[in-house]
Amino acid sequence: MGFGPGRSQSFFLVLAAARSEKLGGRGSHVQIGYEWQMCFFVCLLISCWFLGERNNLETGRKRIPSCSSSSKAVLGEGTMTYFPEEVVEHIFSFLPAQRDRNTVSLVCKVWYEIERLSRRSVFVGNCYAVRAERVALRFPNVRALTVKGKPHFADFNLVPPDWGGYAGPWIEAAARGCVGLEELRMKRMVVSDESLELLSRSFPRFRALVLISCEGFSTDGLAAIASHCKLLSELDLQENEVEDRGPRWLSCFPDSCTSLVSLNFACIKGEVNAGLNLSYAPTLDASDLTKMISRCVKLQRLWVLDCISDKGLQVVASSCKDLQELRVFPSDFYVAGYSAVTEEGLVAISLGCPKLNSLLYFCHQMTNAALITVAKNCPNFTRFRLCILEPGKPDVMTNQPLDEGFGAIVRECKGLRRLSISGLLTDKVFMYIGKYAKQLEMLSIAFAGDSDKGMMHVMNGCKNLRKLEIRDSPFGDAALLGNVAKYETMRSLWMSSCNVTLKGCQVLASKMPMLNIEVINEWDGCNEMEENHGELPKVEKLYVYRTTAGARDDAPNFVKIL
């Protein structure tokens, strides 16, 4: 990117500094008007770029796209003369979003350096997309690190054990390079007791540990954390597989421990005002439950079991007008079983809770009419996940596919970022999704679609798609290879029990070297992939993700990286 030295940079920085003065301090002030600030910032970047280009035309100089060392000296001098690094850093502090900070670090080497040394929070959405050492080297002063490991479908036993996602390399790299680390958040990773021990000893200012859906550790590891992290204020363990070696670890918190503020290891989340999690309480009487909920008028987040029934949901709809997130979990996992909630409960909620933006709803039946009504009542959905327990079940009234219902959802909810679909669905629903779901970032598909066209609608239409996970759907090589450039813009693709063949995966691997194509064949053993059953063997599980780290070296023998 060509920037005119000194002059245009200073133009930008002066304006930005003036703007930041108006905003005053950080925190909530930054939140309000953040979008305006970003527009402003982007406009400045563009105008500065143009200014720079105009300079080139006037002076006839050739602009070197990236700063070479000689021009850096000139640039550095120019910048330093006008703005000390501290000022630039201060301006960057108004850009909390990682995406924006990544953008400014591309401007020139000086800004790259300033940005990376002042970066406080790093989010790694896929632990195999980048090497841990590289992150630690680039951001030595990071205070909060978030790393995610296994693909989402690992939550449902679709990823074989020992697939990967080890926290060890991350904790080790941070221990070597980022001693100021204060917060660590990990999701779907394998964390060992040794790693927890290392964590507890390596970061003197460590204060917050959040582990969600992780495994591989025991209460001994927690004991280490409790014993050595003197400043621990938050310990949040959600839905982890922890080997219980007794309650001894609880007594490891020093008697003088006054810092612990938030302790969550019983899966009860949040305060009653903001959120209520009753999804582990199946024995609660339905009427008691609804009586209690009818009093929680300020409730914003509610997690319940379907024992609440449609009637209970009606009570919620009439009482909880501030409700933003609702999750209704199944109490009976059997496909042929029974549930007390139906499409009627969902419609009632949509009528009564206009602020609802996040939904996870398990039920045994649904209708297009209900979904269309819900879409009209709640156009503010950002997350909509509907799980009809019987795969491929049609509209229970009309026996039609649920294409129109979900079509209405994506059409009306313009801000939809996450969608999970279920029931009987044809390629048509994907046509709707590709056409309307322009903000969609994550899509989960199971037992849906008729042909490759379905998946291609999504790949071609959903501009902001980051994660696509598909199981048991008839998408094959044509769909996989229909838009290969798209994978570079996505975090990952998961396909299991589809029609993709090994050949298709190999073609993809040859076309896109910056992707890791993981073919996971769990039960066949490691060598049977080469044994041909006559026709092209189908790939059981496929995981594709972009990476700068190349093929990972910790893959088990049932994972083949093409």
Next chain:
Amino acid sequence: MASLRSTSCLASASAETDAENLCATELRLAPPGVVVGEDAPAKKPSSVGAKRTLESTGPSSCDENDTAAPAKAQVVGWPPVRAYRRNTFHQSSASSAAAKKSSDEQQQGGLYVKVSMDGAPYLRKVDLRMYKGYRELREALDLLFTKCFSASAPGTHTSEGCSDGQFAIAYEDKDGDLMLVGDVPWEMFTSSCKKLRIMKGSEAR
């Protein structure tokens, strides 16, 4: 392993009794008298996905309830509920309809145990609920540890299987004691086994 699909017990009139007897002795994963439904989870005739799930031998079994209604085959990883929630719920739920719930029905969670083999670079995990007896377990371990290791690490150990006397399979039980696999009834074994260990024959003696 027995296919989860029901085999049709077609019989001509003359051979009816024979066929009945055949059906009665047929090996399938259902309580006696219940016909396991062949319906595919997805109603697409040529869906590969549907076929795959029926043949899937994942941790879920098709044993569901004891009612007369045909039990539909349970699909791996479906419904999409975290294992933690599944296990927690099934342990704490006292309001389950089936009073005759046997211990077999707690198969929702799967029973993964670590398997270590002396000299192997890393451990594996197996789901004990996948196997109906010791023979299947041995065969599975054979597959896991010889086919894979002999291919990737030539020369480190012989290519013989685990079941030929070269190795002994032991397990660690609830009390932490190391026991030889095969002495107790299978159900007792699966409920008490915490870890598996494949030891060199010389050590086992």
